[in-house]
Amino acid sequence: MxxxxxxxxxxxxxxxxQVLLFLLIVTICGILYKKVHRGTVLRNETDDDSETPEDMEDEIPVVICAAAGRMGAAMAAINSIYSNTDANILFYVVGLRNTLSRIRKWIEHSKLREINFKIVEFNPMVLKGKIRPDSARPxxxxxxxxxxxxxxxxxxxxxxxxxxxxxxxxxxxxxxxxxxxxxxxxxxxxxxxxxxxxxxxxxxxxxxxxxxxxxxxxxxxxxxxxINPLWHIRHLGWNPDTRYSEHFLQEAKLLHWNGRHKPWDFPSVHNDLWESWFVPDPAGIFKLHHPNS
Known part of the structure; x- marks a missing residue:
């Protein structure tokens, strides 16, 4: 238990x-363990680099899915985590094969270049025989x-x-x-x-x-x-006319814009909080859609 x-x-x-934002939207799983299951990994370091046992012991892996259409959300989450902790974080950024180069470029050509990360390719074939043809993910x-x-x-x-x-x-x-x-x-x-x-x-x-x-x-x-509810404040994307108090949001540890009203789109609520961690897309593909942006 x-x-x-x-x-x-x-x-x-x-x-x-309630609306549940799951998997291909910013899914964050902080795993407090020194090893993560090995898959197809592209590292931001050379293969010759090695980590000492002490480094491995203190390392905290964080797994984030970077869906093509919402990659800016993943980058904002990475920026927020990295900027608000002194812990030794290793980001596992998961994406489809055709997005891997874009993920790497976004990280290496932005303020995120200093993070410790690995890019993991997700192979959809692992789902063969495990998802019904009529399954949906709206x-x-x-x-x-x-x-x-x-x-x-x-x-x-x-x-x-x-x-x-x-x-x-x-x-x-x-x-x-x-x-x-x-x-x-x-x-x-x-x-x-x-x-x-x-x-x-x-x-x-x-x-x-x-x-x-x-x-x-x-x-x-x-x-x-x-977990403590402050570590998962949800429903920020539920209704553009419903807002939390500013004091409550300042106490929150993790904000989740689950629902249709994403903070990079209009209309949305508390998008100023999200924008403070937004990392512009070097490729210019992911853009904010706000009246004043």
Missing amino acids: GFFRISREFEVCNNVN ELLQPNTYMGYLDYRKKTIKDLGISPSTCSFNPGVIVANMTEWKHQRITKQLEKWMQKNVEENLYSSSLGGGVATSPMLIVFHGKYST
Whole structure:
């Protein structure tokens, strides 16, 4: 119990559907462990460079997905993290093959050039056989209970013994113990439940975004504790007419513009906070769309 720390709001269910920004939008996973699973990695250092055991021990990997259309969001998140900590951070920036050179250029030709980073290529083929053809990833209204994510008409779901009224959690920001992750073979468990959905259509893809969230709800059930809500202030992109108090935002540790109203677009709220960490795109592709920009 408790080796996964996941954001869940107020520990109670409410009647308001929530928007979950997941995966290809700025997904931040701070992993407090000295090693990360090795994949196809492009380093910002030469292969001859080596790290001492002391450096590895203090290193904190942070994984961020850099979706092509929202790469500016990833860069702003990296800038904010790097500028607000003295810790030895190693950024793993994940992208598709056709975006890797752009990611590298953005980092190496901007104020981010001093960060310690690795670029990781995501191969979509790893998802073969694990995603249904009808699966979608739009900005969906998200339910607050397991009922909205799992199809309780299916025997496989009923046999889990999880009450449909159980409050769901938001896996958009997690801190994971990678020793336990590997020991309990969490990746294999998640892949198993993704494959089961392809075979049996177990998840409510129309409401709950069954591609990623539903398997996590199953695998992490009873194996997580919540993080301080200040480490995941959500719904900043929910409604352009709804604002948090400035005092509250100053106390916040992590801001999340989940929803349709992104801080680089118009209309949006609290975009001044986001813009303070914005790193201009050297290629001039990603641009702000504000009346005064």
